[in-house]
Amino acid sequence: DSGVTQTPKHLITATGQRVTLRCSPRSGDLSVYWYQQSLDQGLQFLIQYYNGEERAKGNILERFSAQQFPDLHSELNLSSLELGDSALYFCASSVVVLEAGELFFGEGSRLTVL
Amino acid sequence: AQSVTQLGSHVSVSEGALVLLRCNYSSSVPPYLFWYVQYPNQGLQLLLKYTSAATLVKGINGFEAEFKKSETSFHLTKPSAHMSDAAEYFCAVSDRAGANSKLTFGKGITLSVRP
Numbered sequence A: 001d002s003g004v005t006q007t008p009k010h011l012i013t014a015t016g017q018r019v020t021l022r023c024s025p026r027s028g029d030l031s032v033y034w035y036q037q038s039l040d041q042g043l044q045f046l047i048q049y050y051n052g053e054e055r056a057k058g059n060i061l062e063r064f065s066a067q068q069f070p071d072l073h074s075e076l077n078l079s080s081l082e083l084g085d086s087a088l089y090f091c092a093s094s095v096v097v098l099e100a101g102e103l104f105f106g107e108g109s110r111l112t113v114l
Numbered sequence B: 001a002q003s004v005t006q007l008g009s010h011v012s013v014s015e016g017a018l019v020l021l022r023c024n025y026s027s028s029v030p031p032y033l034f035w036y037v038q039y040p041n042q043g044l045q046l047l048l049k050y051t052s053a054a055t056l057v058k059g060i061n062g063f064e065a066e067f068k069k070s071e072t073s074f075h076l077t078k079p080s081a082h083m084s085d086a087a088e089y090f091c092a093v094s095d096r097a098g099a100n101s102k103l104t105f106g107k108g109i110t111l112s113v114r115p
Helices: none
Strands: A005-007 A010-013 A019-024 A031-038 A042-050 A053-057 A064-068 A074-078 A087-094 A109-113 B003-005 B010-014 B019-021 B024-026 B032-038 B044-050 B056-058 B064-068 B073-078 B087-094 B109-114
Touching: A005 A087, A010 A019, A019 A087, A019 A109, A031 A074, A042 A064, A042 A074, A074 A087, B003 B087, B010 B019, B019 B109, B024 B073, B024 B087, B032 B064, B032 B073, B044 B056, B044 B064, B044 B073, B073 B087
Parallel strands: A010 A109, B010 B109
Antiparallel strands: A005 A019, A019 A074, A031 A042, A031 A087, A042 A053, A064 A074, A087 A109, B003 B024, B019 B073, B032 B044, B032 B087, B056 B064, B064 B073, B087 B109
16 A cells, blocks of 8 residues: 555546546655556656645646645546546655655556546 | 656566566666556556666565666566566656656556466
């Protein structure tokens, strides 16, 4: 158990819909990262938050948005869903230290768009 | 920008045989390098990391990796494969530490272990 909690574990929805994925980081971790894992694209970095502020952006579509709340949990919002958005979405958290820290991953939220 | 290349998508070995999973990196600054493992239906977990200390890094479950700057490589090895090693393995690179660090992952290699 990594200590990172993601909900829901599975989600099936239709094209055009909107979903919200939730992540609770490990206790004390200030950084939250979102990754998308699909068969064709592999593991793609979407976005990072640190203590409520956006710190880095990767290959995140404009239809997607995220935020980190004062209690440090994070939500990833996916809207106008397309078939190609079907993927496993991972949240990870890390302790900010002077050297590169380890990422602790949740078990992921599997999104299926029909 | 940093990147990693993992050659091949699937490696199959016999139980007890040597495991060698290749990773080459590209980074404009001294990199931090990682190997993560993903077991079926689970998230990724760290096997080992290189952060500019010893070039030979030992990780969990008997895995180790050697940082070779001249070859821009960070290959993962294990002397004797076990059935429980069957999983997907990801090499990753970061070019900085601290609050702005993020990992760039390779496409992953699926390791199968034959009895």
